Amino acid sequence: MTASPTATEQPADDAILRADKVTIRFGGLVANRDVDFAVPRGRIVSLIGPNGAGKTTFFNQLTGLLSPTSGAIAFEGESIVGLTPHEIVERGIGRTFQNIRLFGTMTVLANVMVGRHVRMNAPWWGSLLRLPAVRTEEAATRQRARELLDLVGLRRRVEEQWAKNLPYGDQRRLEIARALASDPKLLLLDEPTAGMNPLETAQMTRLIGQLRDELNLSILLIEHDMKVVMGVSEHITVLDHGEKIAYGTPEEVRSNPTVIEAYLGKGAASA
Amino acid sequence: MPTLIRRGLFFGLVGGLAGIHLGLVGMIDSFQERELLDMSVVLENGGVALGWLLPALAILLVGNRAAARRVADADEASTGLRLAAGALAGTLAGLLLAGLPLVSDAGLIGSMFVNARGKLAEILWLDLDPVMGSVMLVAVGALLGLAGATLVVLPRMAARAVIFAGLVVVLVALLEPFLSAILRNIGLDFVEDLIYARGALQLPAAVVLAALTALATYTWRSEGPARTRVAAVTGGKRAVMVRWVLLGLAMALLLILPGIVGRRLSDVLTQVGIFVLLGLGLNIVIGFAGLLDLGYVAFYAVGAYTVGVLTSPGSPAFAPQIPFWASLPFVIILAVTIGLMIGAPVLRLRGDYLAIVTLGFGEIARILVGSAWLQPYLGGAQGITAIPPAAPFSRDPESIYYPILAFCVIAALTAISLANSRVGRAWNAMREDEGAAEASGINTIKYKLLAFAIGAAFGCIAGAFFSAKIGTIFPGSFNLIISINTLALIILGGMGNIAGVIVGALVLVGLPELLREFEAYRLLIYGAVLVAMMLLRPEGLLPSRQRQAELHEGLEEEEGEGQDPGTSTTLRPREAGITP
Numbered sequence: 001m002t003a004s005p006t007a008t009e010q011p012a013d014d015a016i017l018r019a020d021k022v023t024i025r026f027g028g029l030v031a032n033r034d035v036d037f038a039v040p041r042g043r044i045v046s047l048i049g050p051n052g053a054g055k056t057t058f059f060n061q062l063t064g065l066l067s068p069t070s071g072a073i074a075f076e077g078e079s080i081v082g083l084t085p086h087e088i089v090e091r092g093i094g095r096t097f098q099n100i101r102l103f104g105t106m107t108v109l110a111n112v113m114v115g116r117h118v119r120m121n122a123p124w125w126g127s128l129l130r131l132p133a134v135r136t137e138e139a140a141t142r143q144r145a146r147e148l149l150d151l152v153g154l155r156r157r158v159e160e161q162w163a164k165n166l167p168y169g170d171q172r173r174l175e176i177a178r179a180l181a182s183d184p185k186l187l188l189l190d191e192p193t194a195g196m197n198p199l200e201t202a203q204m205t206r207l208i209g210q211l212r213d214e215l216n217l218s219i220l221l222i223e224h225d226m227k228v229v230m231g232v233s234e235h236i237t238v239l240d241h242g243e244k245i246a247y248g249t250p251e252e253v254r255s256n257p258t259v260i261e262a263y264l265g266k267g268a269a270s271a
Numbered sequence: 272m273p274t275l276i277r278r279g280l281f282f283g284l285v286g287g288l289a290g291i292h293l294g295l296v297g298m299i300d301s302f303q304e305r306e307l308l309d310m311s312v313v314l315e316n317g318g319v320a321l322g323w324l325l326p327a328l329a330i331l332l333v334g335n336r337a338a339a340r341r342v343a344d345a346d347e348a349s350t351g352l353r354l355a356a357g358a359l360a361g362t363l364a365g366l367l368l369a370g371l372p373l374v375s376d377a378g379l380i381g382s383m384f385v386n387a388r389g390k391l392a393e394i395l396w397l398d399l400d401p402v403m404g405s406v407m408l409v410a411v412g413a414l415l416g417l418a419g420a421t422l423v424v425l426p427r428m429a430a431r432a433v434i435f436a437g438l439v440v441v442l443v444a445l446l447e448p449f450l451s452a453i454l455r456n457i458g459l460d461f462v463e464d465l466i467y468a469r470g471a472l473q474l475p476a477a478v479v480l481a482a483l484t485a486l487a488t489y490t491w492r493s494e495g496p497a498r499t500r501v502a503a504v505t506g507g508k509r510a511v512m513v514r515w516v517l518l519g520l521a522m523a524l525l526l527i528l529p530g531i532v533g534r535r536l537s538d539v540l541t542q543v544g545i546f547v548l549l550g551l552g553l554n555i556v557i558g559f560a561g562l563l564d565l566g567y568v569a570f571y572a573v574g575a576y577t578v579g580v581l582t583s584p585g586s587p588a589f590a591p592q593i594p595f596w597a598s599l600p601f602v603i604i605l606a607v608t609i610g611l612m613i614g615a616p617v618l619r620l621r622g623d624y625l626a627i628v629t630l631g632f633g634e635i636a637r638i639l640v641g642s643a644w645l646q647p648y649l650g651g652a653q654g655i656t657a658i659p660p661a662a663p664f665s666r667d668p669e670s671i672y673y674p675i676l677a678f679c680v681i682a683a684l685t686a687i688s689l690a691n692s693r694v695g696r697a698w699n700a701m702r703e704d705e706g707a708a709e710a711s712g713i714n715t716i717k718y719k720l721l722a723f724a725i726g727a728a729f730g731c732i733a734g735a736f737f738s739a740k741i742g743t744i745f746p747g748s749f750n751l752i753i754s755i756n757t758l759a760l761i762i763l764g765g766m767g768n769i770a771g772v773i774v775g776a777l778v779l780v781g782l783p784e785l786l787r788e789f790e791a792y793r794l795l796i797y798g799a800v801l802v803a804m805m806l807l808r809p810e811g812l813l814p815s816r817q818r819q820a821e822l823h824e825g826l827e828e829e830e831g832e833g834q835d836p837g838t839s840t841t842l843r844p845r846e847a848g849i850t851p
Contacts, residue, residue: 063710089712101707103700105817114700118712120693124721127692128685138693182712 016041016186016218017062017093022071024057031057032242034071039186039218044208046221046229048253049239050263055222056098058239059190062220063095064088075186090118094184096175098191098222104164108154111163111174112145115181148177151214152207169200173207180211186218187211193228205232226263230254238262279337279356283363283416286333290326290368294395297386298325298792303394305788306471307444318471321788322394324441326368330412333360334419354420361416362409368395369405432488436481443480444472449785452533525676529669537668539784541740544675545733546780549757550764550772551682552729557758558767558815559690560722561702563626565754566633569613570606570727572640572749574734577602579655579744580648586655588648595661595739602735603728610727614720621705633754641746654745661739671740678736682729683769689725690769698722699817756780759797763804765811774813 015038022035031054039045049055060066062073064085073081080088094115103111120141126134149158152173154166163174172192179187192208193201209232212219223229229236230250238246238253240262246253253259293299303322310317334357372392375384396404422430443450447467454463466476529537549571556564580586581598617628640649649655660666664674689695697718700708709715738744756779764775783793804811 065706065710084714085709086712086714089710095710097707097710101704101710103703103707106696106699106703110696110699114696114708114713115711117693117697122693124689124692124694127688127694130688134692141693178711 014041015039016076017220018074019058019062020072020074022058022061022068022073024061024066025069030242032061032068032239035239035242035244037237037244039220040235041218042212042216043235044212044219044221044233045235045237046223046233047237047239048223048226048229051224053224053239053262054242055224055239056190057242059095059188059222062088062188063093086118089182089184092183092185093188094179094182094186095188096172096179096190096192098194100168100171100175102163102171102174102178105162108149108158108161108163108166108174109142109145112148112177112181113141115178116141116144118182145177145181148180149174151180151211152177169196169203172196172204176207176211180215184217186220188220188222190222191224192221193223193225201228208232226254273352275338275352275356276359278339279359280363282333282337283360284367286330286360286364286416287367289329289333290364291371293325293329294368294371294391295384295386296792296795298322300386300390300394301791302788303390306469307441307447308474308477309468309471310474312474321445327411327415330361330364330415331419333364334358334416335422336360336419337416338420338423350424353424354417357420357423358413358417361419362413364416365409365412368412369408371395373401428489432485435488436485439484440472440477440481444477446785447472449532449536452535453531456531456533529672534668536785537672539781541668541672541675542784543776543781544672544679545737545740546757546760546776547679547773548675548682548729548733548736549753550760550776551679551686551769552726552733553757554761554767554769554772555686555689555698555729556722556726558761559686559695559702560698560719562719562722563622564629564723564726565626565758566613566629566631566636567726567730567757568633568749568751568753569636570610570730571734571737571753572636573606573609573727574602574731575738575744575749576640576649576655576734577605577731578735578738579658582739583655583658585650585657587646587650595659595735599732599735602731606727606731607724610723611720613727614723618716618719630751630754633751637746637749637751640749652746654743654748656743658738658742658744660742661736666740666742668740671736675736675740678732682732683773685725686769694718694721759801761811763801763811765814767815767817768811768813771811771813771815775811778812 017037017039019035019037022032022037023030024032035054035058037047037058047055047058057066061068062080064080064083064087067082072079075088075091075093078091080091080093083091103114106114120137122131122134122137146158149155154170154173154177163171166174176187176189176192189208193204196204205228208219208221211217221229221233233250236246236248236250236253237244238256238259245262246256246259248256299322301322302324303320305321306318307321307324308319310319337360338353338357372395375391392401395408397407398404399407422433425433443466447470451463451467454460454466466473466480528540532540549567552570553564553567556562556567578595578598580589581591581593581601582595584590584592613629613632617625620628639645641652643651645651661671661674664670697708697713700711700713701715701718705715737748741748760775760779761772762775763779764773765771779797783789783796789796
């Protein structure tokens, strides 16, 4: 665990993703209010908060499913507000889902190849004419998909096995491989260890660190379980009731009274 | 009371009611004209007519169900009990059927159901007096029920051989008009003379056919392991070669088919071809992209009317009279444009909502082409006449067959290569989970529109050929039933699968044309077939592997009986614990 040089302040320099005063309203409900947030390049950071804190809403704004009512979101210095989800994938943000959303009756390999879609250029009529370029691209995609599956630890029978028949933990790995196939610079993981047993959780945590190191990724984790993020993330942002209540290293956040109060209720911090 | 006896009573009641239903709707007496099996060699004037076939099948079926395998309790499921249950069901069904003329002659139902009067009694009582006739009918019912139950008791392979033999005999007898014409066309007159006489299958021929089929089924099935051994030795290369040879032979057969089968059947084939085109197009929209489009007839109409306007001298306002083939590019451009126009507003709708809106679009198309507003251009209810044929092909079914075949092949190849490409993968992903597909980087709007546009192109080409083949088009030719038929053939054949579409078109469009006797009952049979399919095999006759898995979720332990052992093993899920 490396402590950030500027422990309690947002790192101003070289953020791959930056959100400024993001606010989103659904009618009278303010789901996120003035959230400032940044992911430094090459770091693993986490967004945590109790259930209903507005984490997933915030996440959905980063991935283009929702648009903020006000505020700005910039990826690599360019605004991504108003882009569609697939355009955001093309810019270099990949994501997984909290409730695994694989293409169940496609093969494991095909799932990853779908993820590669944005990095393929073959026109739709290319396969009709059996253009050599299309074949080459298809073969390269297949190759790349195999490499990624290998990386996340799925090696057996990837060409005949359906995604839905994989064990739970492997499904999570497959989702990550699919997200990686689009060559993201930033990977967003929505509760990647939800529903996992301690052993699987440990393996997943190791995989996340390994991905950052080997693929040079920046990673944003969403979790409501604080214990999970402590071991892997370098900075943690805490949301509660749609507002950012704390930011810092795991140690700082763990001992922050406001955070403890948010998680355990009033009085818990002083007790 | 033992379970099996209860089942016997219940299914006997069901069988009897089914028989009575068949009688009351007229399927017994109106089919009686058609002789299926000529038994005059053993019995003077003896024979089996079509009218008898359906009630007989019904009783066989209930006899079979009454004795079903499912009753597992050993005490209650002795062979004798099973047979007794089948016979009981057959007897009861026979009793109910025998009673039908009594009730109808007493005027109770006779006044309501015209079919229940007069001739039905003669048929049911086998031209005997009421008492003898009833006794005979009950006896026949009991025998049929027993036969149905025997199929359960027999070893599976033997039962299968018997069933196939029966099916082949029934089909050969039913298709007599066409088979005899084909046999004469290819110069096998002597075979025809041997099998058929006076429009019916001869008893000796039927026996030989049944024996041959049973033998073939039996040996084919027991050959299973040997075949896989051969495949293992010769390796993949040989298999690929065999496939190409088979494909070549099939193509050659398709090319000479019109000459063999004659005009009447060629006409059926062209109709099947048009529906194959429609089916392949709709399969892209529904089967690949998962967009439930119920207004597909709109594209069929656009294709037909565009050809009508552009080629016919009888086009009311604007008649450039260009040749058919020159009009085809315009047809495709227009259809794709309209496909995009219909597709764009409904992009955000899913499932049922999309179905309802497209259903509306289909109706709008039909009403528009028949409207007074467009009458000066499209001829309103009079339609467009004098549409020239697609020269150099004439209107004759033997001629127009060829371009339709060519376009079916093109469409099938297009569909296959799209399915196996980046595009097919994107559609597949979109059908499985639109949100996840979008989040994986697929521009779902673009791919939906692409599916609509390609589907539209296929549909309008089908319409164009329809136009050139028929020569006259009316708004009435483009009603909802075309959309429904096309969807039904995809579902029947196996959604998402090219071969399934072709089989679906043959069964749903081809068979009814062949079995003219059933014409009046077409929709009744249609409904029954679709209900049966949904219950027994919801994935269709030739499903894609994927669709089969989707529809059989949770039934994974079930043994894949009735499937080729070669394919069923690939369908079984396996546990693969990949833990590093």
